[in-house]
Structure formats: C-alpha cells, structure tokens
Amino acid sequence: MTQLHVRPAHDLDAREMAAILNDVIAIGGTTAMTGRIDASYFVDRMRAERDAASWLVAETPDGEIVGFQWITRGGAYLPPEAAEIATFAKPGWQGVGIGSRLMEATKAAARTLGYAWINANIRADNASGLTYYQSCGFEDWGRQKGVRLGDGQIVDKVLKRYDLV
Structure with a gap:
C-alpha cells in the first residue's frame, strides 16, 4: 500500500480537490456531476456544512492530494440519522488504498457526528464505484x-448503506 496520510480538508485544499473532481468529470461515467466546478464549490460547502459534515483528504508524503471523501447530511430522501458520502481518487491513483484509508477515518467522523448510517448514491453504470463501496461493507438498499x-x-442509481451502530 502506498504511504498516505489522511487529514481533515481545509480551504487551501479546495483548488486541488476541484482539479481532481474536474478530471473525474471530464473522463465521465463515474460521477453524477457533469459540469466543471471551482475551488469555491468546496470552500462554500465546507463552511456551510461544518457542523454536520466531515471533509477528508489523502495525501502523499510530499503533500500531493491524491483523493478525498466527504460525508454530509443526507438528501431529502434520507432520514436525519443518515449521512451521504462521496469519494474521489485522482485519475491514475485508483487501487493503491486511498479509498480504504479515507473510509476508516470517515466512519470514525460519522460516529462522532452522531450518524447511525452512511448512504452511498452511485450511478448504476459506475462499476468501480459499486465495487469500492461493496468492498467497504456497504449493502444495497434501494435504487x-x-x-x-x-x-x-x-x-439509474444504486443506493448502498453502511450501518455504523
């Protein structure tokens, strides 16, 4: 496994996070997001959702951000005890343990924030995303x-659930 450090994200990470997400969007097929975003997207969300969210980055020993993950309050289709998760790895960095390291830290953060479970809302045609969340212990619960x-x-989107309690 590649040497990675997971830490809370902050405003200064937003530019690198946006670059990773824009690369993923440009490749297509793995995220429901379709338009380019800029750093303010992350800065605004991190500030607005501070009390109910966790934003984490995975970085190399030299400080390069190679992935990130967040949980926030779930959408209207979820109960208040459920968090919504999103995970992104820098293209070319998949399969080196980024998601596993982020997930362990995210589960701990979700418990601290008082969530009972985490929902992953994944495009049905996103085979790598479905496999990733399944490997983390998420189970199908809806579509x-x-x-x-x-x-x-x-x-179509597959809804996967990870129970924290």
Missing part, C-alpha cells in the same frame, strides 16, 4: 430509476 443528470443523460 433510483431514470435520474436526469445536469447534461441531460438519464441513469
């Missing part, structure tokens, strides 16, 4: 059919 993405594409 959203015919979700329209920002670019007009229609996809």
Whole structure:
C-alpha cells in the first residue's frame, strides 16, 4: 500500500480537490456531476456544512492530494440519522488504498457526528464505484430509476448503506 496520510480538508485544499473532481468529470461515467466546478464549490460547502459534515483528504508524503471523501447530511430522501458520502481518487491513483484509508477515518467522523448510517448514491453504470463501496461493507438498499443528470443523460442509481451502530 502506498504511504498516505489522511487529514481533515481545509480551504487551501479546495483548488486541488476541484482539479481532481474536474478530471473525474471530464473522463465521465463515474460521477453524477457533469459540469466543471471551482475551488469555491468546496470552500462554500465546507463552511456551510461544518457542523454536520466531515471533509477528508489523502495525501502523499510530499503533500500531493491524491483523493478525498466527504460525508454530509443526507438528501431529502434520507432520514436525519443518515449521512451521504462521496469519494474521489485522482485519475491514475485508483487501487493503491486511498479509498480504504479515507473510509476508516470517515466512519470514525460519522460516529462522532452522531450518524447511525452512511448512504452511498452511485450511478448504476459506475462499476468501480459499486465495487469500492461493496468492498467497504456497504449493502444495497434501494435504487433510483431514470435520474436526469445536469447534461441531460438519464441513469439509474444504486443506493448502498453502511450501518455504523
């Protein structure tokens, strides 16, 4: 496993996080996000969701951010005891343990924030995302059919759940 350090994200990480997410969006097929974002997307969300969220980055020993993960309050379709999760690895860095390291820290943060479970809302055509969350112990609990993405594409989404208690 590659030497990685996981730590809380802060405003100064937002530019690197946006660059990673924009690269993932440009490749396509693994995120429901379809438009480019900038650093302010992360700065604004981290500040607005401070009391109910955890934002973590994985970095190399020289400080390069190679992945990140967040949990926030769930969407309207989830009860208040559920957090929503998102995970992104820098293209070319998949499969080196980034997700596993982030997940351990995120589970601890979710418990501290008082969540009972974590929901992953994954595009049904995102095989790597489905495999990742399954490998972390998430189990299928639902499906959203015919979700329209920002670019007009229609996809199904698989809902996976990880119980913290």
